[in-house]
Amino acid sequence: MIQIPVHNQTGEQVGTVEVSEEVLGGEVRNGLLKQAYVRYHANKRTGTARTKNRADTAYSTRKLYKQKGTGNARRGSAGTNVMRHGGHGFAKRPKSWRQGMPTKMRRLANRNALLAKAVDNEIKLIDNLSLDKPSAKSFNAILDALKVDRTCLVALADTRSNEAKSAANLDNVNTIQVDHLNVFDLLNHRYLVADKAAFEAYIEKVTVQADVNNEEAA
The missing domain is CATH 3.40.1370.10 (Ribosomal protein L4/L1)
Structure with missing residues (x-):
């Protein structure tokens, strides 16, 4: 006791x-x-965290400039994750953490x-x-x-x-x-x-x- x-x-x-x-x-x-x-x-x-991926960004998908000949790095759309205000490479999505x-x-x-x-x-x-x-x-x-x-x-x-x-x-x-x-x-x-x-x-x-x-x- x-x-x-x-x-x-x-x-x-x-x-x-x-x-x-x-x-x-x-x-x-x-x-x-x-x-x-x-x-x-x-x-x-709560499991409600959510961030935007490349598809969620409100940018045009056009190529910013041509692939070769400009002397710049290769660029795709403005929504890519390496650009400022672009989408996240591994975006967070809501999920349940319950055990x-x-x-x-x-x-x-x-x-x-x-x-x-x-x-x-x-x-x-x-x-x-x-x-x-x-x-x-x-x-x-x-x-x-x-x-x-x-x-x-x-x-x-x-x-x-x-x-x-x-x-x-x-x-x-x-x-x-x-x-x-x-x-x-x-x-x-x-x-x-x-x-x-x-x-x-x-x-x-x-x-x-x-x-x-x-x-x-x-």
Whole structure:
């Protein structure tokens, strides 16, 4: 079992949360994490880049001047790729960059990224993360108390809460709904900050998923 410390908003440790390593994949699987990360990154690409080739340029196709006798280099039409404003020799065309991954592998990768954070002591849990009103200064004070000095992903039960609004204007801080935690966002940030209750609810959910997968494999 992994012991994840729980702090209050002033940075003092007030308890721990136990998480089973087996639920999160047993061990950090670097190959799986890379595959899932690359897939997620590729699927974010729109694939709409397009440039003109020689046939797309709005130039006449007539030969600029005769082949021989002028002393100049040989020239074809003005739309050739060696001419200024001509078409591209290898023009870009829209394409899909999407990659597939089985659901079980994708879910395991998400849990395994969480395990990697837990092993490196990069998960910061707060016993009661709540603010009476949006305040970037107050939220920044909480992060300073937790000694969060690098990029930070804040997992919340509600991304419309005062806490989410407070973190919106802070540098290197991003918020995410706890149910949407994924390998890409977890690996793109050094620390994960979460409310204890929301984190435990998420762990309970992924534990059920892991149990179902183990039953199907057995």
